[in-house]
Amino acid sequence: MSVKGDAAFFSFGDWIARPAQRSLERGKERVVLEPKLMDVLTYLAGTGGAVVSAEQLLIDCWHGTFYGDNPVHKTIALLRKALKDDARTPRYISTVRKRGYQVIAEVAFADERLRGSPSMHTWTEGSPFRGLLPFDAQHAKLFFGRARATSELLAALRAQWNGGCAFVLVTGPSGSGKSSLVHAGVIPSLLREAGSGGIRALASTSFAARSQGLSPHDALAAAMTRWEVSGRPIFLDTERKALAIALREDISSVLDRIAYSLHHGAQKRDGDAALLVVETLEALLTSPEVTSPESSAFIHVLAELAKSGHVMVLALCRNDFYPRLMEIPELLALKRGGGLYDVPMPTEGEIAQMIRLPALAAGLSFERDAVTERQLDDALLESACRRPGALPLLQYTLQALYELRKANGLLTITAYQELGGLEGALARQAESAFTRLDVSAVDAFTSVLQRLVAVSSDSDEVTACTVRWSDLADQAQRQVVQHLVNMHLLVSLLEGEEPCFTVAHEALLRHWPRVADWVESHRTMLRSRARIAEMARRWLNEGRRQEHLLPRGLLLADARALYHSVSPPLIGEQRLFVRRSLRGARIRTMLLVATCTVIGMLAALSSLATIAARRAEISAEQRRADTEDLLDFMLGDMHERLDALGRLDLLDAVTERAMVVLSHGWQTGEPDDVLRQARALREVGEIRFTRGDLESAQKAFGSADASLHLLSAQYPKLPAIYAELGKLDFWRGQVAARRNHPDEAYVAWMAYLADAEQRAALEPAAPDAWLELSYANNCLGTHALQVDRLDEAVARFNQSVALKKRILSIHATDHKAWLELADTLSWLALAEQQQGNLRLTLATLKAERQAVFAGREAGPPTNLWRYRNALADLHVAKAEGDLGFAAQAAMDYSDATASFSELVDEIPDNQSWQRDLAYALLQQGWLAYGMNNPRLALRKLSEAEDILRRLLAVDPKVADWHILLALDHNYESVVLLGQGQTTKASRLIAAAWKDMPAQGNAKATVSAHVMGAILDVTSSETAAARGDHVAMSAYLSDVIKSLEPRVLTSYDPRLLDPYVRASILMGHRNDASVYLQRLNHSGYQLPMFESYLKTSQSRH
Incomplete structure (x- = not known):
């Protein structure tokens, strides 16, 4: 289109308006208007009769040079005067109450392409088009077609400000113009002296949540150092590190600093604030370096800023990531109540403005086809409207047409056809840039692409990454990147003082066939890389626990391929995660083979020792690591599994060998090594304690305790130390209790409570810390029960129950926690019984039995569960007997003794099970005598006596076994006395007195x-x-x-x-x-x- 002479005039009712001459003509009348009046009249004429708000007129015609809407009303009044119009009975411009102004006169442009252009030939600084780059404040004068969206977003932000939370989440598809809307539309409106509708930004800054090498908090801190009020920074650049820490730990001091700067840096009015723009918020989901807790903490900081009354926050994200972002509870709560603006796709008229008005402002024209009379801007408009999300392609095509323009500023149809139209312009230009690369650069292009492209682990979304220049491997890769930057396909930028680059727009990834085909062919490996990144992040966040490593399968195979390849590359922490997973898989394979081929654990140790010997020439350090891992497995995982089966006797030889190995002093003094040795010694002690070897157990516990106390002096803030110290205190108390030294047990368990509280203070959100705290309270409750402090015992047990229920409220399927809850309930019931609350005791014990049922895992029941179930039946039976429910008690005693007998038959060396079987039998016999069945009573009491004598033959020092034998002899004496056998009864009661320790x-x-x-x-x-x-x-x-x-x-x-x-x-x-x-x-x-x-x- 060529604009010449009167081609720019339009009719406005019965007036003819000539913008170039700033005149109105009607018959012989001629009125010359001021420039601003003609701009407003031309703008209103181009709205097609739509209602236009005063704010929209300020944005598009004044560009924010006035405070408030008074100039709009004054201009409309002057226009009406020039048109000889009446506001009460209008013929040209009508006032729509509380909405704005509407043209009611008939309007016709001599050239419809001029509709909506308030001014011409105002841009003289090069191309008026941005290509793949977003519009910014410097190009705000060229940002056309988004007045409606700008006004709506400002209104949304204003409503949020008035509601006390100045946060708006701006969503839209990739290529919908979110960044341009904010940077060229909203920010200039807020930064002007007038502000916008009562809100004003005294300072503005923006940053990308996806910043290379920076956490979201660090990137935010870096952005906040760019805030300036009246030329003075709110935060100095040298304060960046301290600011990042304060954002995490002391947000109130940050807010106070902002408030002070805003009040003292300018003449502050109500509605003044600092503006913060967060780009690519979806990086909280797509960046492997960002953990879920870190994302929540970052959103919390944004919420505090938005609610402070000193900061307005705009966050931008692609709408295909919106559902997953809403899985962050803090963000879901923050955007409630109007804090969401979905950028609408532009209408045909708005796209027309984007095409024509920048060209008009720069003095460009569009060629007209001599045959069809169709102009180039019409073809562009038709193609852009036909293809959703075409704004990046449109801008790139316009920029390419500008570069191929004629000397007189004409954008030609021939150039458009050579570019391949709107759909082919970007692809053709990108491919043209690619063909100019030499052979070495072509090979390097794929390596660069691998770093630039990311695919979501659970969907097909493709996103661009920001890459540091320093990550490029060689000169060929740097040459490729520099060439693509020169061709405006990539952009170079500074992220946290680190030179980086990324794609100019993600549309390049979708519309360049070479890249799209490469993504499709590598999608599987890219998705695997993303999944590995997510799992590595969880592994690091969960304290590098073994259960979070990759299991055997396809994903581990993909991880192995990625680890040994550079296509696509893995970063350092991901490589460590894969390396640990591969090593774990190798160890599990070796142990599985060893377990299947060697019956005894000693033979397995011998085999692994042989393997270690063959590897001696490779690395002594590797041998040490293998020994550590093997001990961890055998004294950790294998101990737990055999404990559940009641077969800890299989580890006897292993523990003896472990004591020898651990005494060699091979630890390095590093915290991990000392903790590993202490853990192994503690597990050795547990096994020896279970086997009744109290001396060896005490020795192991003492060695571990000594090394840990030295370590705690060096690392007082390391939670793992207090976790291990607490476990050692528990077992030292158990040894003292077994030896009938209650005072020593109390001292050990008080130390256990102190260690558990210290760990809980260091890890307040860790369920394991809560569990240890519950164990400590449970131990002290048993001691209080033993020394007749019943109220204290009940309080301790209730505290332990509350902590376990807190864990189960989060992990309802934690079978171990259910069984631990059942154990505590049994102790609580014992305290209630001693308080005389027998009915409450029975209710608590039935709750214990229900907890045991809830703790059963899928599949056949483990021996541990069978034991806990038998114990629950025994407890309920005892309580039922006390309340006189003899028949039901007899049935539950029968179930308990049957279960205990099966366990003892299968594992005859488990002394704890034998002891509980003996107790169940003597209680069953006593109940039988109460139910007038002395024969059954004597038989059960005799069976209990046999078991107890076998136990005492193994270890005659256990006081508890002596007391049970005395109780058994007492019951037998009563039964025989009832049958008239006084002599035998006297002999048995005398024996009972001798049995007492x-x-x-x-x-x-x-x-x-x-x-x-x-x-x-x-x-x-x-x-x-x-x-x-x-x-x-x-x-x-x-x-x-x-x-x-x-x-x-x-x-x-x-x-x-x-x-x-x-x-x-x-x-x-x-x-x-x-x-x-x-x-x-x-x-x-x-x-x-x-x-x-x-x-x-x-x-x-």
């Missing part, structure tokens, strides 16, 4: 007092049966003397039962009535106790 100087516990009282009551009954009433009275007096200080405030059935029986036998039935009433209130109806009461009443 000596207390020494230790203070007697409640359990010891109760056990002594039980034996005294039975001894008094045997003495009475022999006619020795003096001895009978002595025994009963001992019971009353021992228990009387304790029963005064107690509701514990263990204490009240023998005390009531002794009082009745002494003839003090009235004295016993208050305690009998407590038992009745608690629901205590143990069959033997009820039978005794009935017998005593009949005697009375």
